[in-house]
Amino acid sequence: MTTPPDRPVRVRPRVWIGFAVFLGYVVLVVLMQRLSGVPYTELGDTGGTLFRGAGISLIVGAILLAATTxxxxxxxxxLFDRRRAEHRWPIVAPMLMAVLVLVNLAVTDWSAYDLGFFGASLALLLVGFTEELTTRGLLLTGLRAGLSEGWVWFLSTLAFGVMHYANVLGGQAFGPTSLQVLNAFLFGTTLYILRRVTGSLVWAMVLHALWDFSVFAIGKGHPAPLAGVVGIVGIVVGVLSLIAVRWVITGTDERISKNVAGERRGVSA
Structure with a gap:
């Protein structure tokens, strides 16, 4: 079977454009969170600190990313690959992460939530849209214009992990942040697999949003002892993803051709 041709776009994808969008999003979020005056370590104190420190930047980021796209x-x-991965069994890793989301939500101390805090925490669901569109969406598209799929996976996932070092600027210690970056790289690989197996970024957005929401929820109040086990299992799933990712990369032909721009309405790149 031949690979379907690329559809025309307004601006021809380039590697530097992907990185420019990525850096622009990171700078925007860092600046808005700093201007909020809420340290990263105090985001979960109240509904107000959560919305000012994270919710507003996510809303503005989502709007600007949509406009940019x-x-x-x-x-x-x-949002879509031209063809799904030939090997489908790596979907096991994202499915296990989905199970862990349910476990997190099941052991969360919901009595610690009030209506205002719950409402503010719903804004965290936007992180699935913003971070996925930034890294495994726009950055990935730019990378596919000039790199093989192995590098596309590695660099987009590395960028996703490294962007969490921004939390150091918000007051989180470097050591815990480095562990967060490592976990984000593993989780990002799981999300990349989900995109390749389903052929769509949408499911990765959903899983990412629910995972971050569940991790934040489990840290509120007094969760059950099982909560600690979820983190360990999550790392195991991440390692499984590192092993399985080669099967969704092998045989992949998603590189974007150089003649995709300017084919519609006379637009030039």
């Missing part, structure tokens, strides 16, 4: 004309390559 529309201007570039990259919605389709950012």
């Amino acid at each position: 529309s201007w570039l004309g990259w919605w389709r390559p950012a």
Whole structure:
């Protein structure tokens, strides 16, 4: 079977554009969170600190990312692969993460939530849209314009992990942040597998949003002892993803051709 041709876009994807969007999003979030005056370590204190420290930046980031994607004309390559991975069994890793989400939500101390805090925490669901569109969407699209799929996975996932070092600027210690970066790289690999197996970034957005929401929820109040086990199992799933990722990369032909821009309405890149 031949690979379907690329659809026309407004601006031809380039590696530097992908990285520019990524850096722009990180800078925006860091600046807005600093301007909020809420340290990263105090985000979960109240509904107000959560919304000011994280919710507002996610809302603004989501709007600007949507506008940027529309201007570039990259919605389709950012959200959909031309062909799904030939090997489907690696979907086991994302499915296990979905089970861990349910476990997190089951052992959460929901009595510690009030209506305001719960409402503010719902804004965290936007992280699935913003971080996925930034890294495994727009950055990935830019990388596919010039690199093989192995590098596309590695660099987009590395960027996803490294972006969490921004939490150091918010007051989190370097050691715990480095562990967070490592876990994010493992989780990012799981999300990349989910994109390749399903052929769509949408499911990765959903899993990412629910995972972050569940991890934040479990840290509120007094969760059950099982909560500690979830983190360990999550690392095991991440290692499984590192082993399995080669099977969704092998045989992949998602590189974007150089003639995808300017084919519609006379637009030039």
